[in-house]
Amino acid sequence: MNGEFGLIDAIVAGLGDRSAGDWITVGPGDDAALIQSTPGMHQVASIDSLLADVHFPLSAPPQLIGYRALMVAFSDLAAMAATPRYCLVSLSMDEVQLALGSHWVTALAQGMAEAASVLGVYVCGGNLSRGPLNIGVSVHGEVDWQQVLLRSGGAADQGLYVTGALGGAAACVRTGNMVPVDPSALSPLQQAYYRPLARCDLASDLGSVAAGLDISDGLTQDLGHLCRASGCGAALDSGAIPLAAGAALDDALFGGDDYQLLLASELPVPNAHRIGTLTHGADITLDGKPLAAEGFDHFRREG
């Protein structure tokens, strides 16, 4: 072990060309990063944290942990129709990771760099501390105020859309096959869990969309957030919900970790599937029957 500064060097090496460039004027190495903003745009910011054995298996390959951590965090910017720009990473590591030496953090950083390349963003700063494995990711982007996608713009009679197949990651968790032997040869369900795509690629398709958010806690619970913020109910058609191969309907409804977008729009949305309609009132129904919100709550008491 090389101490804190050796670990930072190993992380910056793993990040490669993703630690600074373009709009990042000062990257890692000073007290803070410096970023140029685009005139007229709003800044968009969100923070997330991923914990071992809560948000990923402790024994998962570090490349996959890093990739997933960044994508999950940036999904909140996709949910605002924002263009992602940069992130900061706060990493707490304990003896388990330290025993694996700088290889572990370099591989983690390589996974982050891979996701950063896909999104066109930079990891321009961070922080290291010693403690139970915890990856905090603060994500930042820009959006035109006229284009921002809030949860509160929904209204009765708008169509409900999702941007891709649901339930794959939840099916991966349900089937328990979560630690791949070879990080470069994932099963389709492992791919859904470890390599989600934050749908920042769709921002230009969302011009006429009235409301939206990303599906992180399961379709039912996230639809509940949209309905409460918009003051309406919803009617879902189970046959219209696109399911990932290997996923059951309950994986899509009550699972999580999909990171597709749930959108409300009067007009059809390009690259999205219509799954239902917003309604008057507050009830959420599936094929006409009431649907209870059973999504993921980190703090719910069992039993």
Add this chain to the structure above:
Amino acid sequence: MNGEFGLIDAIVAGLGDRSAGDWITVGPGDDAALIQSTPGMHQVASIDSLLADVHFPLSAPPQLIGYRALMVAFSDLAAMAATPRYCLVSLSMDEVQLALGSHWVTALAQGMAEAASVLGVYVCGGNLSRGPLNIGVSVHGEVDWQQVLLRSGGAADQGLYVTGALGGAAACVRTGNMVPVDPSALSPLQQAYYRPLARCDLASDLGSVAAGLDISDGLTQDLGHLCRASGCGAALDSGAIPLAAGAALDDALFGGDDYQLLLASELPVPNAHRIGTLTHGADITLDGKPLAAEGFDHFRREG
């Protein structure tokens, strides 16, 4: 316990008017926060995390934990001569805090709101998860590129300055009297530890300063960072180092948690004390004798 969303409500209640306002167009409640930026200014960003029994005693009053967490994180923006604007907080909590119910998180948020008021910033977003107590704080501000204070601008013969008395927080740790009975009646050393001031108030005094950073890991180690980044050495005068009441010279040299600024400047710096001079070469000396860098390293192996 009210589950995740009840806890979020308790936190937002504790934040009061510090969760949104002024440049915060959308605060807590959507997928991300929206922030207006000032034309022509650079964005400045840093992330920090505070862990129980590493960065504060687990049994400390939550108001003080929250206050300290924000100030410590914003100190990195003061170190860039930036104007602080907003932060995001990622909070992991385990059964210990959950057993204390929403009172604990409300008090934590009230402490954060108090620090946010002092600095004139907002806590406009965050994230909750269940795990060992870990407070991640991502801090954001703005700076004119002409005014930014980097570590690398130092040169031989510039004076070295600090912005206040050092060693108080380290003396608090050393004397072991770290858990106050009454959070509103702290001893001077507890005050130094729990209620540091991120020196964002001094940005307008730093116009002629060539290099600087905040003193978080002890004067010697942080001076080492400045000297390495600037390619020079330093000569300190022990008698000139301002010590907090109750602090020894070693607390200032090798302790930490001061959050004053260490500055290099050709001209005198208002509201700062001259403690030495930058020199040619790479050696750091105290009263002419070599000084070993023994500051805090989270990952150094003992023995």
